[in-house]
Amino acid sequence: MAKRISESLITKIEGHGSLHVDWEGRKAKLHVVEGERLFEGILVGRTAEEVHWITPRICGVCPIAHNLASVKAVEDALGIIPNPTTVLLRRLMMTGQMIQSHVLHLFFLALPDYIGLDRATELAEKDPKAFGRALRLKEVSDEIAFCIAGRNVHPTTTTIGGFHKIPDKSSLQRLLRMLEKTSPDASWTARLFTSLPYPELDADLELLSLKGDGYSIYDGDTISSSRNDDTSVKGYKEAIEEEVREYSTAKFGSYRKREIMVGALARIAINGKGLGQKARKFAKSLDLNNPFHNNLAQAIEILHFHEEAIMLIEKLIEEGMDGTVVRPSINPPLKGIGAVEAPRGGLYHEVHLREDGKVTYANIITPTVQNLTSIEKSSQTLLDSNPAASKEELKRLMEMLVRAYDPCLTCSVH
Amino acid sequence: MQREAKKLKVGIFDFTDCEGCQVKLVSLRERLLALLERVEIVNWRLGQEKNRMDRFDLVLIEGCPITQDEIDLLKLLRERSTHLIGFGTCATMGGIPAIMDQKERAKWYNKIYGPQYKPRGIDSLPLTSYVKVDFLIHGCPVDENEIVRVMEELLSGKKPAYRGYSVCFQCKLAGNPCRLINGKPCLGPVTQGGCGAICVSGGSPCYGCFGIRDTAQIEGLLDILKGMADKEEIERYFTMFLRYTKEYNEIVRPFMERENG
Numbered sequence: 292m293a294k295r296i297s298e299s300l301i302t303k304i305e306g307h308g309s310l311h312v313d314w315e316g317r318k319a320k321l322h323v324v325e326g327e328r329l330f331e332g333i334l335v336g337r338t339a340e341e342v343h344w345i346t347p348r349i350c351g352v353c354p355i356a357h358n359l360a361s362v363k364a365v366e367d368a369l370g371i372i373p374n375p376t377t378v379l380l381r382r383l384m385m386t387g388q389m390i391q392s393h394v395l396h397l398f399f400l401a402l403p404d405y406i407g408l409d410r411a412t413e414l415a416e417k418d419p420k421a422f423g424r425a426l427r428l429k430e431v432s433d434e435i436a437f438c439i440a441g442r443n444v445h446p447t448t449t450t451i452g453g454f455h456k457i458p459d460k461s462s463l464q465r466l467l468r469m470l471e472k473t474s475p476d477a478s479w480t481a482r483l484f485t486s487l488p489y490p491e492l493d494a495d496l497e498l499l500s501l502k503g504d505g506y507s508i509y510d511g512d513t514i515s516s517s518r519n520d521d522t523s524v525k526g527y528k529e530a531i532e533e534e535v536r537e538y539s540t541a542k543f544g545s546y547r548k549r550e551i552m553v554g555a556l557a558r559i560a561i562n563g564k565g566l567g568q569k570a571r572k573f574a575k576s577l578d579l580n581n582p583f584h585n586n587l588a589q590a591i592e593i594l595h596f597h598e599e600a601i602m603l604i605e606k607l608i609e610e611g612m613d614g615t616v617v618r619p620s621i622n623p624p625l626k627g628i629g630a631v632e633a634p635r636g637g638l639y640h641e642v643h644l645r646e647d648g649k650v651t652y653a654n655i656i657t658p659t660v661q662n663l664t665s666i667e668k669s670s671q672t673l674l675d676s677n678p679a680a681s682k683e684e685l686k687r688l689m690e691m692l693v694r695a696y697d698p699c700l701t702c703s704v705h
Numbered sequence: 706m707q708r709e710a711k712k713l714k715v716g717i718f719d720f721t722d723c724e725g726c727q728v729k730l731v732s733l734r735e736r737l738l739a740l741l742e743r744v745e746i747v748n749w750r751l752g753q754e755k756n757r758m759d760r761f762d763l764v765l766i767e768g769c770p771i772t773q774d775e776i777d778l779l780k781l782l783r784e785r786s787t788h789l790i791g792f793g794t795c796a797t798m799g800g801i802p803a804i805m806d807q808k809e810r811a812k813w814y815n816k817i818y819g820p821q822y823k824p825r826g827i828d829s830l831p832l833t834s835y836v837k838v839d840f841l842i843h844g845c846p847v848d849e850n851e852i853v854r855v856m857e858e859l860l861s862g863k864k865p866a867y868r869g870y871s872v873c874f875q876c877k878l879a880g881n882p883c884r885l886i887n888g889k890p891c892l893g894p895v896t897q898g899g900c901g902a903i904c905v906s907g908g909s910p911c912y913g914c915f916g917i918r919d920t921a922q923i924e925g926l927l928d929i930l931k932g933m934a935d936k937e938e939i940e941r942y943f944t945m946f947l948r949y950t951k952e953y954n955e956i957v958r959p960f961m962e963r964e965n966g
């Protein structure tokens with residue numbers, strides 16, 4: 292009989308899962324027990340305009356990523372190329388999304404492990420100044436989402452071909468002032484996470500991220516691997532396979548049959564040259580074979596996207612904004628793919644439409660599905676490389692490891 | 706010190722959902738800290754490592770109880786809590802997962818997971834299908850100010866009240882042009898206010914995630930909608946969040962059937 296280290300759910304991660312270890316055989320398995328919501332079925336029969344309303348509800352931590360992946364998929368199906376203002380505003384939404392999600396993960400879920408606390412709110416008592424910085428970053432990222440997306444969770448302003456509503460110049464200027472004020476907090480975050488004692492682990496990672504011009508998270512069109520094995524986004528379904536396992540309600544993903552890691556660490560590995568001035572300096576300290584360093588990579592990204600948000604707003608103010616919504620082209624293909632880098636990695640939505648705009652088919656591959664196989668493999672490496680550690684110590688390390696991947700089990704079972 | 710001892714014991718639980726309502730809770734920031742000082746969080750899987758399952762004065766439940774484990778836990782929580790509160794539309798009305806009913810689910814398990822798969826999910830129903838719930842904080846997601854309002858009332862021992870006004874009331878205050886007047890469907894007139902008409906302000910319709918308000922004139926709205934949308938579209942609006950409400954079953958469905966005949 293396999294003895295489980297933890298029949299209870301892993302705390303401080305998004306969604307429900309537990310780690311099961313067979314101590315005699317020394318094998319680790321990740322059981323995902325989140326209920327199935329069957330989003331790909333929910334979408335069929337709904338209208339094109341309802342897709343990006345429904346899919347954000349896959350995940351409240353990265354709703355903007357789902358919203359935009361859907362909008363992009365539908366626009367691809369309808370032959371729509373949105374105007375430059377729309378693209379800039381969407382990229383700005385994505386910077387807010389990244390900071391929101393990373394701040395939540397780093398300060399509320401991951402940091403307590405490293406500084407010996409049970410919960411983030413204890414930090415509020417122990418180091419109110421540090422906690423205040425975390426809250427300010429949360430606030431500024433929420434404000435970006437409110438201002439551009441209409442709400443901090445689940446956007447209301449986005450539509451196929453553009454925006455129902457675009458912000459006015461004065462609200463952008465207000466955002467800019469908030470961002471300028473919180474710049475020191477973003478730099479401090481990168482410094483703090485550089486100084487943490489990450490456990491050593493050589494997991495021999497293959498890292499995978501979308502790639503485009505610069506540090507692109509909104510419009511990368513190539514799926515790029517650290518092992519120099521790239522695929523066009525159009526071939527996502529053949530390259531990224533999903534396997535059903537009887538112990539999990541989430542499927543387990545792989546890239547060309549190999550375990551891969553996606554997310555912040557992978558993005559920096561693939562797109563690091565595009566990092567902003569300030570963030571680039573910190574990237575040197577990353578160990579690209581240690582999944583624990585995903586936490587550090589997220590902190591570096593907070594700094595990067597903070598800089599990028601300022602740059603995007605300045606550009607929008609300078610160039611002026613065009614709120615036109617682009618209409619579908621004549622004889623569109625009716626089949627489309629939308630890919631973005633969500634906070635946890637590459638996110639793929641595919642939508643097929645009927646002439647009347649009703650959805651006939653939907654496929655969604657989330658980042659965490661792609662990471663699950665790697666999480667299991669790295670947990671196994673951790674077990675194998677620490678033969679002398681006590682069960683207690685291994686249990687603690689493994690939960691930290693799972694958390695470092697920042698899995699969103701909610702997303703993984705959608 | 707005496708006050709310390711009297712702190713309410715609170716548990717925050719999440720079933721199958723997107724966790725966006727808990728994200729909203731965290732988004733309260735300083736206001737969340739102020740609330741937390743007045744209670745003892747005994748169990749919050751997303752927020753802390755050390756969790757206990759004793760008696761609770763107050764339990765907040767987010768999400769839809771889809772698996773048997775979730776349904777069992779819900780019943781246990783009901784036994785162990787004085788006040789059990791639904792937190793967000795997934796919990797209060799079934800939410801987005803409830804768009805799909807049990808029959809449809811069987812079909813999609815097969816398509817999405819293949820014939821070998823043993824589904825864990827049973828059905829996507831609101832909490833009230835299984836247990837008595839003391840108050841429903843609606844919203845997909847819940848609204849920050851509503852969380853604070855309801856918590857304040859609960860903490861001071863009062864019974865929280867539902868909003869007496871509609872989304873339209875707040876929509877007009879926000880200065881939005883009315884969708885219905887422009888021939889675009891909207892469920893604002895029958896929906897409980899409290900969200901500030903946030904979706905309409907962003908340019909989207911109101912799909913009613915704050916629940917049907919008291920004394921809503923549903924037939925009146927259906928008559929207006931009939932003039933601008935076909936039966937399927939009206940049905941799509943009402944099934945986004947409201948499929949398991951009494952009003953949907955007793956008024957909207959029969960209305961559609963009459964329209965059909």
Ligand code: SF4
Nearest residue numbers: 723725793794795845
């Ligand atoms: S009600 Fe909406 S926001 Fe809240 S958990 Fe459910 S889907 Fe997410």
Ligand code: SF4
Nearest residue numbers: 873876883884891893
């Ligand atoms: S747009 Fe909708 S919510 Fe606003 S006033 Fe009109 S019906 Fe009411």
Ligand code: SF4
Nearest residue numbers: 900904911912914915
């Ligand atoms: S406008 Fe309607 S759908 Fe939007 S939050 Fe308010 S009640 Fe919910």
